[in-house]
Amino acid sequence: EELGLDYELRRYPRDPKTMLAPPELRQVHPLGKAPVLQDGDLILAESGAILDYLADRYDVHRQLSPSPVPADGKERIDYRYWLHYAEGSAMPPMLLTLVISRIRSAPMPFFARPIARSIADKAERGFVGPQRRLHLDWMERRLAESPWFAGERFTAADIQMSFPIQAAAARGGGLDDKPALRGFLKRIGERPAYQRAEAHGGALQALRGD
Numbered sequence: 001e002e003l004g005l006d007y008e009l010r011r012y013p014r015d016p017k018t019m020l021a022p023p024e025l026r027q028v029h030p031l032g033k034a035p036v037l038q039d040g041d042l043i044l045a046e047s048g049a050i051l052d053y054l055a056d057r058y059d060v061h062r063q064l065s066p067s068p069v070p071a072d073g074k075e076r077i078d079y080r081y082w083l084h085y086a087e088g089s090a091m092p093p094m095l096l097t098l099v100i101s102r103i104r105s106a107p108m109p110f111f112a113r114p115i116a117r118s119i120a121d122k123a124e125r126g127f128v129g130p131q132r133r134l135h136l137d138w139m140e141r142r143l144a145e146s147p148w149f150a151g152e153r154f155t156a157a158d159i160q161m162s163f164p165i166q167a168a169a170a171r172g173g174g175l176d177d178k179p180a181l182r183g184f185l186k187r188i189g190e191r192p193a194y195q196r197a198e199a200h201g202g203a204l205q206a207l208r209g210d
Contacts, residue, residue: 001193001200002159003058009201019102047163048083051156064156079150082142082157090139090164093132097171100124136168136178143180147187154191162188166204 012025012034026032029045036043037050039057044050055065066075103120139161142149149157165181168174175181188194198204 001197002064002191003054005054005058011201046087048087048160051083051160055156059156064154064159066150066155075151079155079157082149083160086157086160086164090135090161091167093128093135094164094167094171096123096128097132098167100128101171132168135164136175136181139165140178140180143184147184158184158188163204 012021014021021032021034023032025034025036028038029036029043031045033045035047035050036045037053038044039053042053044053051064059065066073066079068076070076100120100123104117106116108116146152148154149161162185165175165185168181169185175185
């Protein structure tokens with residue numbers, strides 16, 4: 001939508017119990033995970049790789065990515081870092097938050113519930129919660145310095161970073177004490193391309209489990 005490209009969106013709804021994609025998605029890519037981009041004969045998985053490809057292949061005016069030259073330019077370095085940080089470091093604590101939440105609410109014999117909840121609570125207090133706060137503080141500090149993750153202008157890194165931040169907003173205590181992150185999501189949601197994407201594909205429900 002940001003690049004004004006024509007595309008067809010195919011949805012593969014997750015199983016509401018397992019939260020896994022349907023078997024049909026493995027016919028597109030062997031791992032059966034979304035998102036997957038098909039561009040002619042090319043089949044490409046992983047959201048960061050997809051954004052990188054779309055920017056290199058179709059973003060002729062560099063709307064969504066800094067010039068690759070010089071390779072050590074600050075905007076280029078920041079862009080590359082946040083593009084990969086999103087799934088490499090930021091998303092795992094958000095995913096673990098979802099897993100712990102599902103453990104707490106999973107159906108099980110009544111005598112096992114206190115044990116499962118105790119394990120989940122210890123994992124949340126001892127590792128997941130501190131890691132989530134560490135990363136949210138790191139992102140908050142970045143956006144207190146500049147409006148977008150790579151600097152003064154919106155890039156594909158912001159698209160990528162919107163997913164873990166939306167996941168954090170939906171779970172793990174939200175973003176009540178993170179005004180910069182809340183402002184970031186507000187700016188993302190106000191972009192006409194984002195609104196067109198929601199109109200086309202439905203509202204994003206990042207890691208909500210519903």
